[in-house]
Amino acid sequence: MTASLSEPPLAAQVAVRGAPQPGFPVAPNTTATVEGRLVLWLGPDEWLVLGGREEDFPGADAVVDVSANRVAFELAGRGAADVLARGCPLDLHPSAFPPGRCAQTLVAKAQVVLHRPEHDRLTLLVRPSFAPYLRSWLDAVLRDLEGSP
Amino acid sequence: MRFRFDGVEYGAREGDTLAAALVRNGVVGGFRSPYRGRPRGVTTRDESEPSALVQVGARTLVRATLLPVVDGLEAEPLAGKGRLVPAARRPLESVYAHCDVLVVGGGRAGRVAAAAAQGRLVWLDGLRDEPELTHGRTWAVGLYDDNWVVALERERRLWRIRARRVVLATGATERLPVVPDNDRPGVLVASAAAAYEAPEGAVVGLSGGWTPRVALWSQARGRLRWDERIAAPVPDGELPGVECVGSATGAGLPDAPAWRLVAGDEDAMFVDLERDVTVADLRRALRAGLRSLEHVKRYTTAGTGSGQGKLGNANAVLVAAELLGVEPGELGTTTVRPPYVPVPFPAVAGRDRGALFDPVRVTPLDAWHAAHGAVWENVGQWRRPRYYPLPGEDMDAAVARECAAAREGVATMDASPLGKIDVQGPDAVELLNRLYTNAFDSLAVGRCRYAVMCTADGMVFDDGVVMRVGPKRFVCTTTTGNAAAVLAWMEEWLQTEWPELRVWLTSVTEQWATVAVVGPGSRDLLTPLTDVPLGRDAFEFMGLREGVVAGIPARICRVSFSGELAFEVNVDGRRSLGLWEAIHAAGDVTPYGTEAMHVLRAEKGYPIVGQDTDGTVTPHDLGMGWIVSRTKGDFVGRRSFARADTARSDRRQLVGLLPDALLPEGAQVVESPVAARAIGHVTSSYHSVALGRPFALALVSDGRAREGTRVWALAAGGTIEADLVGSVLYDPEGMRRDGVPV
Amino acid sequence: MLLVPCPWCGDRAELEFSYGGEARVAYPGDSDALADGEWARYLFFRANPRGRFRERWVHTHGCRRWFELERDTETHRIVR
Numbered sequence: 001m002t003a004s005l006s007e008p009p010l011a012a013q014v015a016v017r018g019a020p021q022p023g024f025p026v027a028p029n030t031t032a033t034v035e036g037r038l039v040l041w042l043g044p045d046e047w048l049v050l051g052g053r054e055e056d057f058p059g060a061d062a063v064v065d066v067s068a069n070r071v072a073f074e075l076a077g078r079g080a081a082d083v084l085a086r087g088c089p090l091d092l093h094p095s096a097f098p099p100g101r102c103a104q105t106l107v108a109k110a111q112v113v114l115h116r117p118e119h120d121r122l123t124l125l126v127r128p129s130f131a132p133y134l135r136s137w138l139d140a141v142l143r144d145l146e147g148s149p
Numbered sequence: 150m151r152f153r154f155d156g157v158e159y160g161a162r163e164g165d166t167l168a169a170a171l172v173r174n175g176v177v178g179g180f181r182s183p184y185r186g187r188p189r190g191v192t193t194r195d196e197s198e199p200s201a202l203v204q205v206g207a208r209t210l211v212r213a214t215l216l217p218v219v220d221g222l223e224a225e226p227l228a229g230k231g232r233l234v235p236a237a238r239r240p241l242e243s244v245y246a247h248c249d250v251l252v253v254g255g256g257r258a259g260r261v262a263a264a265a266a267q268g269r270l271v272w273l274d275g276l277r278d279e280p281e282l283t284h285g286r287t288w289a290v291g292l293y294d295d296n297w298v299v300a301l302e303r304e305r306r307l308w309r310i311r312a313r314r315v316v317l318a319t320g321a322t323e324r325l326p327v328v329p330d331n332d333r334p335g336v337l338v339a340s341a342a343a344a345y346e347a348p349e350g351a352v353v354g355l356s357g358g359w360t361p362r363v364a365l366w367s368q369a370r371g372r373l374r375w376d377e378r379i380a381a382p383v384p385d386g387e388l389p390g391v392e393c394v395g396s397a398t399g400a401g402l403p404d405a406p407a408w409r410l411v412a413g414d415e416d417a418m419f420v421d422l423e424r425d426v427t428v429a430d431l432r433r434a435l436r437a438g439l440r441s442l443e444h445v446k447r448y449t450t451a452g453t454g455s456g457q458g459k460l461g462n463a464n465a466v467l468v469a470a471e472l473l474g475v476e477p478g479e480l481g482t483t484t485v486r487p488p489y490v491p492v493p494f495p496a497v498a499g500r501d502r503g504a505l506f507d508p509v510r511v512t513p514l515d516a517w518h519a520a521h522g523a524v525w526e527n528v529g530q531w532r533r534p535r536y537y538p539l540p541g542e543d544m545d546a547a548v549a550r551e552c553a554a555a556r557e558g559v560a561t562m563d564a565s566p567l568g569k570i571d572v573q574g575p576d577a578v579e580l581l582n583r584l585y586t587n588a589f590d591s592l593a594v595g596r597c598r599y600a601v602m603c604t605a606d607g608m609v610f611d612d613g614v615v616m617r618v619g620p621k622r623f624v625c626t627t628t629t630g631n632a633a634a635v636l637a638w639m640e641e642w643l644q645t646e647w648p649e650l651r652v653w654l655t656s657v658t659e660q661w662a663t664v665a666v667v668g669p670g671s672r673d674l675l676t677p678l679t680d681v682p683l684g685r686d687a688f689e690f691m692g693l694r695e696g697v698v699a700g701i702p703a704r705i706c707r708v709s710f711s712g713e714l715a716f717e718v719n720v721d722g723r724r725s726l727g728l729w730e731a732i733h734a735a736g737d738v739t740p741y742g743t744e745a746m747h748v749l750r751a752e753k754g755y756p757i758v759g760q761d762t763d764g765t766v767t768p769h770d771l772g773m774g775w776i777v778s779r780t781k782g783d784f785v786g787r788r789s790f791a792r793a794d795t796a797r798s799d800r801r802q803l804v805g806l807l808p809d810a811l812l813p814e815g816a817q818v819v820e821s822p823v824a825a826r827a828i829g830h831v832t833s834s835y836h837s838v839a840l841g842r843p844f845a846l847a848l849v850s851d852g853r854a855r856e857g858t859r860v861w862a863l864a865a866g867g868t869i870e871a872d873l874v875g876s877v878l879y880d881p882e883g884m885r886r887d888g889v890p891v
Numbered sequence: 892m893l894l895v896p897c898p899w900c901g902d903r904a905e906l907e908f909s910y911g912g913e914a915r916v917a918y919p920g921d922s923d924a925l926a927d928g929e930w931a932r933y934l935f936f937r938a939n940p941r942g943r944f945r946e947r948w949v950h951t952h953g954c955r956r957w958f959e960l961e962r963d964t965e966t967h968r969i970v971r
Binding site: 605637640644783787793 | 930
């Protein structure tokens with residue numbers, strides 16, 4: 001059971017609010033790719049777009065540049081979900097959280113946006129102020145799992 | 150395998166529990182009872198064991214019947230009470246799991262249930278360790294709401310399992326009959342005596358019948374009914390998503406042996422061996438008039454040991470019924486509560502300990518602060534610099550220097566933890582009008598306004614600065630500790646009361662880092678760094694400008710929490726270190742921390758929500774009646790200002806105190822050195838460099854009418870006298886906010 | 892720990908939510924028309940029944956939506 005942890009850089013992030021824009025996912029906790037950008041459903045009137053600028057969504061009810069609001073961690077490998085199961089109450093079984101899904105939940109005591117781009121890859125978006133805490137927590141769990149049956 | 154028990158070495162076989170190994174070695178005693186010191190020995194072969202409790206290193210109250218012998222094991226007998234040994238144990242794991250079916254119990258009924266299970270299966274057993282179990286040697290310790298099962302694996306991992314369906318195949322445990330000297334070493338329940346390989350004649354097996362293991366069912370509020378055939382409680386009725394199977398239901402268990410209280414020494418007829426409770430104790434409780442089993446339990450302590458009455462509770466019911474001359478079923482049963490077996494605290498704590506006990510939130514400038522010797526203060530979850538001592542400085546000296554820099558030169562503070570909420574949409578003004586006490590129609594784009602928010606009862610909830618960044622767009626700042634609560638509060642009103650408003654709220658707390666540049670020299674320092682004209686007339690107090698500072702796009706507010714000329718520069722959090730370093734490179738700039746910030750604002754009488762207020766303070770109590778609009782229509786809290794209680798004149802009001810010595814925060818304020826009734830309390834207290842003396846803010850009954858009088862504050866060992874004055878102690882005319890010649 | 896049905900995100904663990912008290916305690920439209928006692932009832936008085944209770948929750952760590960559900964205060968079960 002192994003997983004590797006990295007901190008992939010994020011370019012821009014934009015919060016788009018109100019009515020859904022063309023191509024945006026409307027099913028809760030799903031994602032879509034619109035014009036090459038990943039769009040995550042965060043609420044019935046809230047989406048997070050990875051990439052772009054406020055000006056790119058002139059038709060939206062509200063648009064906010066949140067590029068500095070979250071940073072990313074990525075767990076890759078067959079044990080990725082097992083690492084998160086040490087602190088995340090969400091059911092991460094592929095039948096309940098298949099690739100392409102996203103969710104807002106807790107990992108340990110940090111609020112995260114969770115995204116599963118592929119079966120063995122999980123991305124965590126977290127407020128930068130929580131990042132050192134979450135990094136320490138993930139490192140500790142990874143250390144433990146290396147030596148456990 | 151070799152192991153040591155009570156200092157003596159013995160041999161054991163692979164797969165032995167400590168209890169099995171002891172009995173095979175002829176050690177049928179070796180233990181003592183907790184209160185009466187009677188010799189005891191292994192009595193059972195399961196988790197109901199009342200006597201064979203051992204200490205293994207830091208692990209305490211371990212049942213010998215559940216402890217697998219490993220080579221070199223060292224166990225010490227315990228007399229019913231645990232021993233805490235401080236030990237640096239590595240954190241225990243805690244794991245969430247989800248399944249369709251959770252089967253508790255690896256016996257025959259559990260096997261059938263597991264074989265029939267559809268979907269994802271968790272199958273656990275506390276005693277067994279067979280490969281077909283998904284979780285061997287794992288105890289389900291609690292069955293909570295909506296099939297939330299907490300399970301302990303080998304005292305090293307705590308599972309939190311959500312199951313669609315729970316099957317309790319927990320079996321039954323054999324009782325010891327209540328007869329004289331039933332606690333003698335070598336007296337075992339019959340099934341244990343038969344299973345252990347004791348030397349010839351060393352043990353005798355007795356049976357008092359069988360008790361279904363109904364603890365988890367009862368924890369989950371499943372009803373119990375007394376089954377006369379087996380003389381024990383069995384599950385009754387239904388629980389959604391929970392099912393009992395096999396002997397846990399009582400089915401298939403042998404009839405209870407006929408039992409009557411025999412004549413004899415009732416002081417030696419044990420009902421609960423772990424608590425040394427006898428028939429004589431039960432008789433005393435009943436004679437004292439107790440009837441409810443719950444009362445009898447508390448009076449005698451029967452069933453309150455670490456085994457929680459697994460062995461003795463059914464016997465207690467039988468004996469009490471006999472003594473009272475009633476049927477056992479009439480007495481009911483006591484309520485079973487988690488945990489089913491003891492859970493070590495480290496397992497409950499999991500990783501939430503030490504540095505990971507709670508998140509430490511840091512700003513993007515954290516590393517700079519650390520490198521410059523910051524002494525930290527926790528503000529909510531945030532780690533903020535409290536002060537930056539130079540070599541040889543204590544806190545007082547550092548804070549005095551930082552305050553002087555802000556009042557006489559240039560000082561900077563990292564104000565990034567301030568909450569920030571982007572408010573956008575055509576109804577943004579309307580929402581703010583309804584939530585804050587002041588009005589926003591007249592706030593122009595490019596202007597800021599200090600604003601207060603109250604709860605519906607009229608009490609101050611939060612304060613901050615509202616910036617109008619566009620015709621339909623605002624950014625509201627909140628106090629650091631209240632950021633999440635304020636956003637939740639605004640969403641609550643918006644979503645539940647005013648869903649028709651077209652406005653959207655987005656947290657941008659961490660999008661923007663905020664650097665406060667404070668002091669009479671701040672304008673001159675920043676001017677060469679920015680394209681924004683900072684002159685007195687070009688950039689008015691409470692103005693807001695967008696521009697570039699040190700090459701970084703910035704939003705600058707001319708607000709002041711110190712009374713001095715000040716600029717709060719907001720930039721993309723990722724670029725804030727560049728801003729901060731550029732400012733520090735531009736001149737003689739002193740970083741200051743939260744302590745100096747507190748002193749500076751208190752000198753000006755600016756309250757801090759949560760320090761000078763406590764949920765019982767109105768804006769009027771703070772002397773801020775001016776911030777409450779009388780013209781804009783309804784807003785949250787408005788109606789309450791007309792309630793008799795909020796309108797009375799003798800409410801506690803914010804005032805200043807000039808004491809003879811530094812006052813303790815929280816000190817009660819009295820009218821005379823001998824007065825018994827407090828008229829108020831100290832909310833903030835500091836030494837002021839600018840005033841050259843200690844000062845304080847206090848909430849005092851009818852305080853404004855008392856200005857000019859003397860009061861006393863209670864301090865350790867006596868009282869400290871103080872002049873009661875207005876709350877603004879420094880620059881009351883506000884001459885300094887536009888800057889003074891350096 | 893309850894399994895709380897968020898109308899948007901589905902069943903989620905209770906620790907993702909915050910409790911919001913009795914549902915449908917509407918903000919009085921014309922509060923000036925209320926006597927102090929009536930206003931105090933709005934501020935401070937809430938039902939506390941044994942049995943079914945309509946209450947508000949918010950998915951704090953999820954989609955941030957407020958919603959209503961019915962819970963039996965005697966069994967602590969959410970009525971589905």
